[in-house]
Amino acid sequence: MSTKPSASTTTETDPNPPPALLPNLPYDIGLQCIARVPRSHHPHLSLVSKQWKSLLQSPIFFSTRLNLNSTQTHFYLNFRIHCTHFKWYVLHPNPRLVFQVPQMPFDAIGSAYAVLGPKIFVIGGSIADIPSKHMWVFDARFNRWERGPNMRVGREFAAAGVVNGKVYVLGGCLVDTWARSTNWAEVFDPEIGSWATVPSPIEVRDKWMHASAVMGDRIYAMADRGGVVFDPREKLWSGVSTELDLGWRGRGAVVDGVLYCYDYLGKIRGFDEEEDKWKEVRGLEKGLPKFLCGATMANVGGRLVVVWEAKINSKETQISCAEIEVRKDDNGDLLGTIVWSAVILSVPSGSSIVHCAGVVV
Template identity: 50%
Template sequence: MAATTSSGDEPPGTETPAQLIPSLSDDVALNCLARISRCQHPILSLVSKAFQSLPKSPLLYATRSLVGATENILYVAIRLPPESGACWFTLLHKPNRNRTVSSSTNSSLLVPIASCPSPSLVGSAYAVVDSEIYVIGGSIRDVPSSSVWVLDCRLHTWRRVSNMRVGREFAAAGVIDGKIYVIGGCVVDNWARSINWAEMFDIKTQTWEPVASPGMEVREKWMHASAVMEGKVYAMADRNGVVYEPKERKWDMPEKRLDLGWRGRACVIENILYCYDYLGKIRGYDPKDRIWRELRGVETLPKFLCGATMANRGGKLAVLWEGKAGSGGSRRMEIWCAEIDIERSGEGDIWGKIEWTDTVLTVPNESAIVNCLAATV
């Protein structure tokens, strides 16, 4: 945990552990330091030699979890030309800055982190499990891959886990009770692929198992969006899609009104699905009432006709979208972000309060937002 120091009076190779905070035991010091916000960690590492490796310490994050000091951190995958795959960034709030609705101080920004070791993956599915993001399948030079990469959002490191039973691209994925369900993304042209059209990854045992889908009339290859609501995985295809309830091992069809063409540009907050419609307005779908409602109070945001995506960041709606800056040969793309607090009225209306909005990154003009997700760190 702690860095080491050496004295000229000590024999070569002898190292004396340095206390994190000299007046406190390391256990007490760690308990205090774990409560420091993640955005302050770069500064924390500059305090002393003992603190240099602290932001990369698994023990620090274990302590953060124990003392209830974890935060919901936003991660964004962006395709930057000429790369075909995605580069990864995390949202960092600059300390000692006031974020406002009309902020022009760039108090929040996307900073690059280590990208997936397989950078050419296109059409991957994504799933968040606590502090980890799973990048599932995707194609490499138009060949579907069965690989699964995991981003540890605490240490910003990548690792491989067991491959899926079949290669997939543009599959649907959802996490329920410690298991990742992956649906579609493969051609059902033989018996082997048919029984593996859906499969499940048990995070505890780190193994894949097929999910039986008898009697399914819809076995689409490409799923353009997925979500988890009320313990069910919704996988949306061009022709409606499917719903799977693991508890009952039951397959069903989603009602047609659910699909507003939300091709991955959606998230779920308290069992309400949020996306933007063909008019660029943010709407929320309540599966109990089976109705779409417009998110009110966010009229100052642009119309999201394309190039935007959403994530649930600790119960708040984070929206990222693409804007343009400059002209001619100097034309660039701006990535904007807004965070919205959601409230439900007694009449069932959904209201949003924009807590802040900011330009968080400027990238080459041909770039594109691939996805954004929030992990607990």
């Protein structure tokens, strides 16, 4: 079991303490002062000195931010450009500025995605029409990609989710061999850095998964027909309810235990697991378009963020985004209030949103 590093970096017995970060202040106090500065200002801080630049890229700096509750949730987007390659962007809050992040070393179609703390896991996908075993990990703290351990089988269009600090992946592979059948579901433990098989009954092993989410520490994966629910704690498998199956359209997001997506009329609805019922989110009728062509959603710091495409001419597509505060009223109905909405980016015409996620840094 690993432990978090302490925010303190100096000791009374250290014969060579690091030089002060701020004049007339102990190193620890200077570190805590800098750690409280919003991440959007870090590029400017890195210009102060070589010492500050090195500090901003150190693990102890990020652990200090975490201990001080000074982290922020940033919105990351992945686009498929001209059906050939992918680009990642990050939207910094306050002010809302969009920056491109380093490109992933390999482009894969149909990858699964999961987020754990400051890391985005890109799992599998098809490379040259061959399902891949690869996993790439983007560490938002250091703005770089790392190669993760391979899965036991190649996958494309799998489902993924994080429960209790572990990354689970379901499906996305044929079950025509013993290896694929046995490893239809796998789990990655970041503590030990390896994948392990998750036993699954043969009746749940559909090939493709078109959507997934985590609700109540259970992984919901929607297949071509129906779907499955996996409870990692109890190691139990079950099917999804008919109500959930009929109403789940497109890529959704879970906020405060409610799964949100858009319906066939282009309106945002939420699925309450306890009531097993879909409800329209009221209060958004005038502030948002009808998402007849789809939208992608993410939980960003406890709010629902929705992003969608709007073609403006033959060369460019505008990407619009809205942050929504969602809640239940006293009657259990779902209400939404738009915090802000704006065009955040223009991409080449023909581009499409693949995935978006909130990442804590």
